[in-house]
Amino acid sequence: MKLQGVNDFVIRFANVNGSGSASANALFAKSVFRLGVPVSPKNIFPSNIQGLPTWYEVRINEKGNLGRRGGYDVVVAMNGQTLKKDYEDLAPGGYFMYDSARQLPADFARDDITLIDMPLTQICNREFEDPKLRQLLKNIVYVGALAHLFDMEFSILTDSILSQYKKKPKLGEPNIKALELGFEYAAAHFQDTCQLKVKRSNTLTRHILMDGNTATALGALYGGATVAGWYPITPSTSVVEAFDRFTGQYRKDESGKKKVAILQAEDELTALGIALGASWNGARAFTATSGPGISLMNEFLGLAYFAEIPVVLIDVQRTGPSTGMPTRTQQSDILLCAYASHGDTRHVLLFPCDPKECFDMTADAFDLAERLQTPVIIMSDLDLGMNDHICLPPEWDDARTYDRGKVLDGNQLESLTEKWGRYLDKDGDGICYRTIPGTHPKLGSYFTRGSSHDEFAAYTEDSDTYQRIMLRLGKKWQTAKGLVPKPEIQISDAGSGYGAVFFGTSTQASREALETLRSQGIIINTMRLRGFPFQDEVREFIDRHNTVFVIEQNRDGQMRTLLINECAIRPDKLVSVTHFDGLPITAGHISASIQQILKPQTQKGGAQ
Amino acid sequence: MSSPRPGFRHPDLPKNDLGYTRRDYEGAASTLCAGCGHDSISNAIINACFELSLEPSGIAKMSGIGCSSKTPAYFLGKSHGFNSVHGRMPSIATGANMANRDLVYIGVSGDGDTASIGMGQFVHIVRRNLNMVYIVMNNGCYGLTKGQDSATADRGSAGKKGRPNPFESIDLCELAIALGAGFVARGFSGDKEQLVPLLKAAIGHRGFALVDVISPCVTFNNTAASTKSYQWVRDHMEATATFDFIPPRKEITTQYEKGTTQSVTLHDGGVVHLHKCDESIDVTRRRCAIDALEQHREKGRLLTGILHINETLKDTHEILETTETRLNTLMEKDLCPGNRVLQDMMENYR
Ligand SMILES: Cc1ncc(C[n+]2csc(CCOP(=O)(O)OP(=O)(O)O)c2C)c(N)n1
Ligand code: SF4
Numbered sequence: 001m002k003l004q005g006v007n008d009f010v011i012r013f014a015n016v017n018g019s020g021s022a023s024a025n026a027l028f029a030k031s032v033f034r035l036g037v038p039v040s041p042k043n044i045f046p047s048n049i050q051g052l053p054t055w056y057e058v059r060i061n062e063k064g065n066l067g068r069r070g071g072y073d074v075v076v077a078m079n080g081q082t083l084k085k086d087y088e089d090l091a092p093g094g095y096f097m098y099d100s101a102r103q104l105p106a107d108f109a110r111d112d113i114t115l116i117d118m119p120l121t122q123i124c125n126r127e128f129e130d131p132k133l134r135q136l137l138k139n140i141v142y143v144g145a146l147a148h149l150f151d152m153e154f155s156i157l158t159d160s161i162l163s164q165y166k167k168k169p170k171l172g173e174p175n176i177k178a179l180e181l182g183f184e185y186a187a188a189h190f191q192d193t194c195q196l197k198v199k200r201s202n203t204l205t206r207h208i209l210m211d212g213n214t215a216t217a218l219g220a221l222y223g224g225a226t227v228a229g230w231y232p233i234t235p236s237t238s239v240v241e242a243f244d245r246f247t248g249q250y251r252k253d254e255s256g257k258k259k260v261a262i263l264q265a266e267d268e269l270t271a272l273g274i275a276l277g278a279s280w281n282g283a284r285a286f287t288a289t290s291g292p293g294i295s296l297m298n299e300f301l302g303l304a305y306f307a308e309i310p311v312v313l314i315d316v317q318r319t320g321p322s323t324g325m326p327t328r329t330q331q332s333d334i335l336l337c338a339y340a341s342h343g344d345t346r347h348v349l350l351f352p353c354d355p356k357e358c359f360d361m362t363a364d365a366f367d368l369a370e371r372l373q374t375p376v377i378i379m380s381d382l383d384l385g386m387n388d389h390i391c392l393p394p395e396w397d398d399a400r401t402y403d404r405g406k407v408l409d410g411n412q413l414e415s416l417t418e419k420w421g422r423y424l425d426k427d428g429d430g431i432c433y434r435t436i437p438g439t440h441p442k443l444g445s446y447f448t449r450g451s452s453h454d455e456f457a458a459y460t461e462d463s464d465t466y467q468r469i470m471l472r473l474g475k476k477w478q479t480a481k482g483l484v485p486k487p488e489i490q491i492s493d494a495g496s497g498y499g500a501v502f503f504g505t506s507t508q509a510s511r512e513a514l515e516t517l518r519s520q521g522i523i524i525n526t527m528r529l530r531g532f533p534f535q536d537e538v539r540e541f542i543d544r545h546n547t548v549f550v551i552e553q554n555r556d557g558q559m560r561t562l563l564i565n566e567c568a569i570r571p572d573k574l575v576s577v578t579h580f581d582g583l584p585i586t587a588g589h590i591s592a593s594i595q596q597i598l599k600p601q602t603q604k605g606g607a608q
Numbered sequence: 609m610s611s612p613r614p615g616f617r618h619p620d621l622p623k624n625d626l627g628y629t630r631r632d633y634e635g636a637a638s639t640l641c642a643g644c645g646h647d648s649i650s651n652a653i654i655n656a657c658f659e660l661s662l663e664p665s666g667i668a669k670m671s672g673i674g675c676s677s678k679t680p681a682y683f684l685g686k687s688h689g690f691n692s693v694h695g696r697m698p699s700i701a702t703g704a705n706m707a708n709r710d711l712v713y714i715g716v717s718g719d720g721d722t723a724s725i726g727m728g729q730f731v732h733i734v735r736r737n738l739n740m741v742y743i744v745m746n747n748g749c750y751g752l753t754k755g756q757d758s759a760t761a762d763r764g765s766a767g768k769k770g771r772p773n774p775f776e777s778i779d780l781c782e783l784a785i786a787l788g789a790g791f792v793a794r795g796f797s798g799d800k801e802q803l804v805p806l807l808k809a810a811i812g813h814r815g816f817a818l819v820d821v822i823s824p825c826v827t828f829n830n831t832a833a834s835t836k837s838y839q840w841v842r843d844h845m846e847a848t849a850t851f852d853f854i855p856p857r858k859e860i861t862t863q864y865e866k867g868t869t870q871s872v873t874l875h876d877g878g879v880v881h882l883h884k885c886d887e888s889i890d891v892t893r894r895r896c897a898i899d900a901l902e903q904h905r906e907k908g909r910l911l912t913g914i915l916h917i918n919e920t921l922k923d924t925h926e927i928l929e930t931t932e933t934r935l936n937t938l939m940e941k942d943l944c945p946g947n948r949v950l951q952d953m954m955e956n957y958r
């Protein structure tokens with residue numbers, strides 16, 4: 001039986017990297033979005049510039065389930081290298097579209113799927129002169145065909161092309177033609193072939209479709225960042241590239257000069273050093289990197305913690321360890337970032353779950369870092385950063401001012417009645433008053449150092465003084481709890497003994513999985529973590545349940561470890577649900593794992 | 609360590625144009641070994657800043673880790689300072705300078721800090737032409753970790769342990785010239801007459817100014833077999849030129865004979881008059897400067913003075929085309945485009 005339904009299926013595009021498929025596939029996803037239908041595209045790409053397999057998986061779900069579902073119902077198989085696997089993994093009842101220029105080998109013999117043979121090469125060779133264009137437009141032709149198969153409003157696609165090529169309408173023409181060719185061929189040959197449809201819906205209203213890195217860059221623009229040091233690394237590169245674009249547009253003075261300094265550094269040590277030097281000197285500064293960069297930045301993070309220098313660090317996590325799978329996703333830098341550097345250190349972490357939160361948390365991170373005079377790390381990941389996500393648009397309150405924290409200006413320095421000490425805790429919150437170089441001709445200078453210092457920033461090897469400073473930093477950590485965003489807690493059933501904890505890009509799939517379980521009568525309360533340090537609410541949530549599932553995308557259950565460690569939780573109470581194959585976590589995996597865990601242990605073999 | 613210097617000061621101490629005495633440029637009492645070359649360099653920095661009448665609060669001191677990198681605690685006590693981590697001062701200085709282009713940045717590093725662990729950052733700060741004075745207190749060894757050979761130790765030179773260094777040395781000046789630095793000089797901690805004007809000229813230069821100062825480590829590397837000892841340097845140093853540095857707005861009173869004297873006007877209006885010791889060396893030409901260094905090395909001599917000077921280069925801010933206003937003074941209205949713009953922008957994502 002053919003798969004059927006409206007606004008609920010997964011389509012996978014199998015392409016060769018560098019063949020120009022990305023914009024065609026994005027055109028398809030954007031068109032679904034513009035029909036008001038929830039859609040979540042995921043780019044599964046190789047660490048390579050040209051020639052290796054790449055997939056683009058688009059989930060369409062009227063109900064708004066936007067995590068990866070797993071499996072696919074339609075495949076556009078454009079890559080000979082993966083043809084066999086793309087064919088075999090297609091769901092029963094699914095649809096297999098391929099370029100009929102080459103006949104399918106004899107062992108492609110499934111009888112539970114529908115073949116859609118599109119003469120893509122033939123059409124393009126016939127209709128287009130330029131050989132390079134022929135190659136590129138094949139991708140557009142299949143999008144045109146899909147529009148017919150799924151019964152989509154064709155004008156949505158052509159309008160998208162027109163707006164994309166607004167400035168160069170000449171380039172738009174062949175694209176429109178290719179769309180029409182695909183559509184017409186499908187209309188003539190595949191009438192009523194496909195029973196999966198995409199119909200206009202009013203589910204999406206003000207929503208936007210944006211990748212997290214763009215949103216993060218916007219957050220840095222709005223948050224007032226003026227200095228960025230960086231070193232290229234997937235998947236964080238596009239944060240600074242977008243920041244460069246935005247500042248190029250919105251940060252020019254009257255003479256066209258830039259109100260920002262962006263420096264591509266020689267490595268991540270320098271990238272963070274630049275941000276630290278700038279922050280120390282009173283500018284808002286950040287750097288963006290991924291796991292390998294964080295590893296290199298450890299020494300500087302310790303300096304920033306101990307010398308109390310604000311800085312914002314964006315970690316767009318990817319699959320580790322080491323070089324790992326550089327173009328695949330994971331949430332596996334949690335412990336690294338929480339305790340980065342030698343000695344007793346702890347860092348403030350924020351966990352955005354969608355682009356809007358990337359924007360909000362990045363802008364807030366500058367306030368937090370300056371308020372707390374310490375590094376704040378945004379824990380994004382490849383899935384969030386590089387894939388498009390549907391979310392509400394970020395908003396900016398024009399009355400908002402930047403919180404520059406406890407910085408003394410010249411007048412304040414002059415009006416002090418007692419001796420000022422850079423590391424003197426006057427307010428009892430563990431946060432001291434700092435000064436920016438050049439503030440006053442005579443007052444407020446001090447020597448910043450990563451070596452042990454007293455309240456007046458003087459070098460010391462006195463044990464008592466050292467301990468006092470370390471304990472005061474501990475007090476500051478307590479203050480941080482009141483400033484980082486609280487967890488989002490949902491108690492569906494106050495009597496349930498089960499809770500689930502998740503964060504970041506595990507959120508969508510977790511919610512969907514828990515919904516599925518609920519329909520089976522398993523009620524699980526939820527807590528979405530948004531920041532570290534953990535507040536009392538985090539512990540209370542765990543305390544009120546017998547078993548708490550910690551859902552995350554790494555092998556070792558790093559967030560579980562952090563919770564056990566920070567909230568003094570009995571380890572057997574927290575049960576890991578992990579997913580770490582490098583692809584975004586799926587709802588199916590989560591619900592199946594939890595079902596498996598909940599199965600009575602008396603079954604064969606037990607759960608040892 | 610940061611206890612103030614003891615001692616009685618005469619009320620009639622000489623004052624500079626800002627009305628400050630030399631004492632206003634001093635720092636805490638040094639804790640380095642008595643006789644350490646680094647302390648003489650600290651004193652030279654104090655003299656240079658005092659004589660140039662720099663506002664102490666307009667200077668930022670940057671350093672890495674090492675005996676040398678400790679010295680910013682011992683000079684310019686009224687200036688902000690940043691003692692960072694080993695070998696990473698250039699990146700901190702870069703960020704600081706990006707935030708506030710108007711301060712005078714004086715960086716202090718050691719030969720270990722610069723030529724080994726910090727080599728990557730060093731070469732790149734030269735390439736970026738960051739506007740700063742970068743002083744290497746070069747003793748050919750790692751003082752703070754008890755005297756191991758550094759990468760600037762000459763092959764065959766031996767310190768206290770007596771074992772001749774088997775490896776080729778790195779000449780930071782030659783390297784910096786090759787990388788396009790606009791001001792490269794070498795001094796000796798034992799020659800204040802030369803060092804103070806060198807530092808002043810370096811401060812007057814806009815862009816990256818390297819001052820490599822041979823600074824004997826009396827505890828670990830001042831032996832008869834060391835080429836970084838007081839004695840060896842005194843016996844082997846030669847200068848490209850003796851020179852006068854005339855700060856901006858000072859009247860030029862001396863007339864110099866044509867031919868032997870070359871004058872270079874610095875960005876801040878100061879002028880360097882070079883009275884050549886060797887007719888063949890033209891320090892304004894990069895190739896010639898490198899040749900001179902190589903020739904002296906082959907002869908076993910140490911070439912000092914201004915080794916290369918080029919006042920035509922753009923510094924980092926000019927390269928990046930950043931605004932003249934200090935970035936750290938920009939406010940919400942300068943930085944944040946507001947919600948209207950944001951919502952307009954959102955149309956691109958629908
Ligand atoms: C990452 C790191 N590695 C090693 C050290 C130990 N260390 C401290 S100072 C130093 C060498 C300093 O030599 P140099 O820069 O020449 O300074 P000097 O003491 O000779 O003035 C080393 C290796 C350190 N502080 N940090
Ligand atoms: S060990 Fe050497 S470099 Fe360090 S303070 Fe003593 S003399 Fe100076």
Ligand SMILES: [Mg+2]
Nearest residue numbers: 718719747749
């Ligand atoms: Mg040394």
